Amino acid sequence: MTSFRSWKLLKRNYFDGVKFRLKMKQLPFMGFLFTTMLFIVYRTTTYQYKHTEMEEILHPFDSLKDSALASGLLGGLPHGIIQASADLELKPLWSTSSSRSKADPSTCRVLLAIPVGIKQKDNVNHIVQKFLPENFTVILFHYDGKVDGWWDLDWSNEVIHIAAKNQTKWWFAKRFLHPAVVSVYDYIFLWDEDLGVEHFNPGRYLKIVRYEGLEISQPALDPNSTEIHHRITIRARTKKFHRRVYERRGSTKCSDVSEGPPCTGFVEGMAPVFSRSAWYCAWHLIQNDLVHGWGMDMKLGYCAQGDRTKKVGVVDSEYIVHKGIQTLGGHGPPGRKASNTEELAKVNYTWCNRLSFFINSILELHH
Incomplete structure (x- = not known):
């Protein structure tokens, strides 16, 4: 009876030792797994932060939607479908994107x-x-x-x-x-x-x-x-x-x-x-x-x-x-021709500009 109890005790100690050794061997693996998960979380958070930062630089006016939501102006719209900006790209009826959307972003x-x-x-x-x-x-x-x-x-x-x-x-x-x-x-x-x-x-x-x-x-x-x-x-x-x-x-x-x-x-x-x-x-x-x-x-x-x-x-x-x-009205009502005085003034103005350019070019070189 005593030998049987000793055998059970020995067997239990043996398995406890095996379990302990297995746990000890798992510790480095668990540490590696935890470190990997922490790194993934860090990289994901950093990427999201950088992405948000880049979005604010490229589309600075998107932030207007937050203030609009805060003031209740867009309170009736689900947050995920709000589009705060637009562009001037043509959208053909037979296509879901513009011809320029295929260009390198x-x-x-x-x-x-x-x-x-x-x-x-x-x-x-x-x-x-x-x-x-x-x-x-x-x-x-x-x-x-x-x-x-x-x-x-x-x-x-x-x-x-x-x-x-x-x-x-x-x-x-x-x-x-x-x-x-x-x-x-x-x-x-x-x-x-x-x-x-x-x-x-x-x-x-x-x-x-x-x-x-x-x-x-x-x-x-x-x-x-x-x-x-x-x-x-x-x-x-x-x-x-x-x-x-x-x-x-x-x-x-x-x-x-x-x-x-x-x-x-x-x-x-x-x-x-x-x-x-x-x-x-x-x-x-x-x-x-x-x-x-x-x-x-x-x-x-x-x-x-x-x-x-x-x-x-x-x-x-x-x-x-x-x-x-001169367009969009010019110097007077449509059909009105410029007088000789106006034409002469325009010519004088042009030549004065050119003379000024010549004189100032010399001054700039001297400077």
């Missing part, structure tokens, strides 16, 4: 918006043909309402047409380029229709702007342009881009200590280019009843997202010609 998304009239059709055609191959989205604002005259162009079905008679670029931009709609675009080109683009390449221009960190920019103007109003916009032949100009004319004295327009931090209204963040600011800067936009270029520096002497610039290597064609 890492590439820059850019919008070109131009107010156009049928009389400038040929020039606009040249501009659009420069931009479409670079995967730009293009929107035309028809201020004369004559949309039908554009359908014969090969690219007409690829762009967006909006018509409102006798309205200006800023009127269209305020109403149809709301930040929530254009937030998917990295840059917005808001150009006039009377620009020559023979010496301009959109792709090379964007590379310069992104590399130099320009939030607001414009291509430089060829010195032979018909209308040049500010020295800073004239192309410098020996530079890739410039942020300031040196000038001494009348009350204008531009030097290294100048901190504002028209000496530095300035682009003109005929061909501005905005980053996403800069446009968000500029859209709010545009008054609802703004017509011609004269003087607004002096205020765009407020939207430079930092020091305007560094964040605003003029690109010289990719330049345009400003033809100065």
Whole structure:
């Protein structure tokens, strides 16, 4: 009986020892498993954080939905189906996605918006043909309402047409380029229709702007342009881009200590280019009843997202010609011809600009 009990005790001790050894062997495995799970949780959390951070950078206006929900404006919608932003991509009826959605998502998304009239059709055609191959989205604002005259162009079905008679670029931009709609675009080109683009390449221009960190920019103007109003916009032949100009004319004295327009931090209204963040600011800067936009270029520096002497610039290597064609009313009522005095004044103004350019070029070289 005693030997039987000893045998049971020995057997139990043996199995207890086996179990203990098995548990001891499992400890490293359990530790490895726990460490692996902890690493997976950490990586997942980090990825979600980075993804959220990137979404806020790429789509900063999506955060508006949270404030809207908080205020009850969207309280009736399930949270998972809210879409806070849009774009200007065309969606064919027979397809679930736009033709541009197949493009590499890492590439820059850019919008070109131009107010156009049928009389400038040929020039606009040249501009659009420069931009479409670079995967730009293009929107035309028809201020004369004559949309039908554009359908014969090969690219007409690829762009967006909006018509409102006798309205200006800023009127269209305020109403149809709301930040929530254009937030998917990295840059917005808001150009006039009377620009020559023979010496301009959109792709090379964007590379310069992104590399130099320009939030607001414009291509430089060829010195032979018909209308040049500010020295800073004239192309410098020996530079890739410039942020300031040196000038001494009348009350204008531009030097290294100048901190504002028209000496530095300035682009003109005929061909501005905005980053996403800069446009968000500029859209709010545009008054609802703004017509011609004269003087607004002096205020765009407020939207430079930092020091305007560094964040605003003029690109010289990719330049345009400003033809100065009067449209949308010109100098007077339709059909009215300019007087000899007006024509003479225009010629004198052009030659004064060119003479000023020549003198200031000498001063700049001397400086």
